[in-house]
Amino acid sequence: MIEQLTLQQRKLAYLIGIVLLMLPVILFGMPATGEEGSGGKLARLRQDYDLGESTLGKVDPTSATMNLVLLGMRGVAVNLLRMQLDEERDQKQWAQMRATTESVILLQPHYIQVWRYLGWNLAYNVSAEWDAVEDRYFWVKEGTKFLMQGSERNNRDPEVYWDTGNTLGKKIGRSDEWKHFRKFFKVDPDKERYKEGPDSEINPTGNDNYLVAKEWFEKANKADELRAQHIMMDVLFRSYPARSQLDYADALHREGQFDEIARKAWDGAYHDWVEVFGQMRFQTGDCEIFLEAPASETAMEQLLSASGVTRPKLERELDLYQNVCNYRYWRTKAHSEKNANTAAVHRDLYQGEQLFKVNELEAAQELLESGLRGYKVLLDSYQDLTVDDAAIEEGLWAIMIWQKIYQLRNQVQPPEEEIPLRSLWDKEINRVPALQEDFNRKYGPT
């Protein structure tokens, strides 16, 4: 039968056979397009059981191909690349190192620790090797972008989201160069490229770095609901969006901004801390709690009846959790700062120092004295602040400036009893020598 077919017919028959055999392969193996229920049977099964690459995050075809081509040699290849990375770091070949980082990640796109380490490496280690602040900022951005890419590729893991937020918040807002970095975040130093605006890749809306960080922390929390993070206590991890808002408000004060925007920032911070974070439910060993519970008796009752533990036990747990994240302090701080009067106090103290710097001594003294008076009221109404380092030092620092002005104007040491906010001074007198040293370094000896 077969022998009777012509060559052409036979070829055709083979072709049909091939197509027929391919059909089930296509039906079963068709890759998913991303839509729900798309793709072949295998793709759907993979999706259902969370097995496919596509469920881990965005798939990079190059990466997939590389891993396929390397077969089982991926580990070896990564080792070689990591050695190369070290060599390039030692020899300060930063651009090559950036490229090698990219290659490593091509091979290990789903190793969270690799993303975290390499992102840190760029944002912190490489950045510090450069001398110019603009250069340093560039590498912070590189690290951030890298982490953002990592979270995109692993969108179920909360860790990389958190790292992105942490770099945006802490590295930009808290490093030595924070004043420059925070400005650069809104107006990139590469003015030509970004048209006097922010690098839209990391800051599309031109927002404050802490607020952008907050968005990332929120993403991290969302991911954390589906797959638990493994880097710190839950209560700390979940506090980060609110903390970021607090940092934002605090940074505005650090920069001398005491206007309505700053007050609103504190307002928002209080809301985030108390209304959002404070209401989050956490599972302790024995019971479910939320940190704002002690403020309301009914809430406490509910918690007690739901968990069945004794009241002292519940209180102990709450106390522990609150201490872990310094809950009460931040609550008080935010509460005090959202008050317009508090802002006025801070403004007076800040502006007093600024005037002192430009030798407007009389005006400075006036502002400082009014500020210190306000500060006393503030401390009296918020007892929690009296144990806070920053709050104490702000007061002591203002007193030292005041003393200095007094000296400069009267050429004598001011008498102890005339010191405004004397109660704080007396109470914290053993902090004074160290602080005085800093002060002298900055403004010359008293």
Added chain:
Amino acid sequence: MENQPVIQIKNLTKIYRDFWGRKKVRALNSLSLDVKKGEVFGLLGPNGSGKTTTMKLLLGLLFPTEGEITILGKPASDVSKNEWIGYLPEESYLYRFLNAEETLDFYGRLFDMSPQQRKERSDQLIELVGLQNARKRQLKEYSKGMTRRIGLAQALINNPDLILLDEPTSGLDPLGSRDMKDLIVKLKNEGKTVVMCSHLLADVQDVCDRIAILYAGELKELGRVEDLLKEQNETELLTSKLSPAAIADVEAALAKHSAKLIRHGHPTNSLEDLFLKTVQKSQERPGQRYVPTASEKS
């Protein structure tokens, strides 16, 4: 010089060794023979008898384990002797990606011939071997017979004095075979010396002046073809057709000389008989070797 043999082989022994230097095969054992100028000399023997080994030793492709070779008055290892030698290998070992013209041009260059010489000579040779129609075709497209022809042409490119032909007619059809043999005779007539080896007896018988029969690396017979084919103990009479009465008379006459008529009929003894006989004898009594006498050598 004129009378000096073109090739002198003295006690030539070749032992192939294996990788470790251990003796593996004794391919040639104390071979001595001379080839005179202007003769066609045939090396005869079954496969593996040492014909090709001898040929390659002559050309310097192999180095003798013992013994000496002088070829055109020079040692075999001397490359300059090749100026006057033409060699047709067993299977034409040529570059298959060249065409006929390029092949001849290439070998012409190896003889340091000028472009014009090369052109003339290759045209001449292509015509001689009858490849006019295939001169532009690459050798890989050639049939076996055509490859032999181009092989022969390259062997003659330098108009050599001594031509070594390894199985010249192998792969040729009867017509081609005939042409080849005619050519050998023609070369001989031009005064060239030809050494050929073959296991095809008809070729050798037709064209060779002298032959050497090799078996298992040893020389078994050496001499002029007609001498070798002559049975020493028999006398062959060739007469016109005899009647039975005449034959009886002859028998009577022979009886008078205490000889007898063994058989009558057409003479049938041939090289083939000789060859088979030699081979058979060697197998029965191995180790017996033909040592040419001084007179036979020259």
Added chain:
Amino acid sequence: MTFDRDPFVLLTGLRDWLLVFGGFVGIIFAATILVALGIYGTSGPVAVMGRVWQGLHDFTHLSPRRIWAISRLTILEAWRRKALWVFAVFAFLMMFAGWFLDSELRADMQLKNAVSFALTTVLWLTIPVLLLLSCWGIPEDIRVRSLHTVVTKPVRRNEIVMGRILGFSTVSAMIVAIMGVVGYVWVLRQVPEDDHPRLSRWNRMCLAVGLLPNATIEPDLEKGLPEIDVTAKKFCRMPVYGTLEFVDREGTIASKGLNTGDIWEFRSYIEGGTKSAARYKFAVNEPVDQVKLESRFEAFRTHKGRIGQSLLVRYVLVNPKKSLRVPLPSFEIKEFSFNEQFIKREVSYYDEDLKDTRTVDLFKDLVYFDDNEKIKHDVLQVEVQCLDSGQYLGMSRPDFFIRLPDRSFLVGYFKAVLGIWLLTVFIVSIGVTASTFVKGPVATLLTFSVLLVGQGFREFMIKLITGEQKGGGPVESWYRLVTHMNDTLALPDTVSVQIMQGIDKVLLSGLWLTQHLIPDLSSFLMSPYVANGFDVPWGVALFRSLAMTIGYLIPCLLVGYYSLTLRELEAK
């Protein structure tokens, strides 16, 4: 990659080569004579001398026509065997390479990538083809016995080797030339010249790797340096490197500065705000109107300092003979990029002693004859100082140079192409030679190993030999591996350890020999020069490569000749 290597000196090179080559020839000759004497008695040495004589004869009676015949055959073979299909691969790569080269990068980085890509492609497409061709040519000839027909003609064996090498080299010349030209056009098209230089932070960032800045604006000395602008202008800079010595904080001269804890000891640091300085002396020949200085220093801070401001650096031109010190205006350094300074013939400066501005002539007053044994030349001495106290400035010799007028990109590019060709000639020589005594696969492996060792494992080998690599020789490291012994732990002083280390010593001396026999092939690779905007220096790179190629070609010819002559081509 540093672009500053010691130039190749022909005489010393030749002397070393003669020493090694002569040594080897002598040893082999003596050994052969002795062995021959031992085996064959007195006739042995006579035969050896005969061979030597024949070799001399064969090498002095070469026929160019025969060599060329073999070469022609080789070229035809490569052509007809479709070896040149490699062009198709090349064309394919070049067509689509643009897709993968990042066009987001700034122009000069694109240029760097494009140049590197083009030259690397040419290199790595040509090498395998030539490697295989050259290693399989002769063995294949022997296998199909086409070599029989050739050697039964009056061809000398050295003519075969030479013809083969010449043929393959010609093939590679054709391949490299065509690919080089196509690559050049491709580079030009890929990175069009940009008439509007962009000054941007991003530009500066990527300068970390090397760069092609092109100062089109005349800098004003009063204001310091202009921003570097980076364009796709293609050129090759011609650096003149000087000598470097350091002055420490007490003012005494040292060969090295401080180490700030860097693993990489390439750069050495000077302390800011002290007498510490780096002294560069540049050999100067003829007076010119203007000298362009280019530097790339590195900053190391021990304290925050002035955030937002780079370290301040100052050049001081010094003539110790006239006790003249001319400070130039200070400038902020740009790290990992080039700082450019122009010095005009007439230099004005504020003299601290005279309390007045003085003007001196760069050549008459500042250039002096340096008596230092190693220099003995008219020099311009430039002292580099860091002005920020407590901060450090790092530099190495090639970090600071006088930049002569630039060469054209075309010349530099084709010098690099020539380098690639020379490398292929080297590989062909080794490959053809290897193929005269081993079969194709073995020859390929052998040549490939030479290539690999010469290019990749050199540094590692040197570390092993010098003992810089911890863990001892092969036996010791095995011992340590098996026993899980840390490489910082000392081995006990026992007999077995001594034996072990003795064996290691022998093995390592074998490695020493290998390392000295296999050349440093990196000098053939000149594309980094061009890609980073430097001219390919004749003495350092090209001449060295050429000498190296010839230096290896000669022994290769000898080895090839004798192994083909002494070998029974029939035997397999």
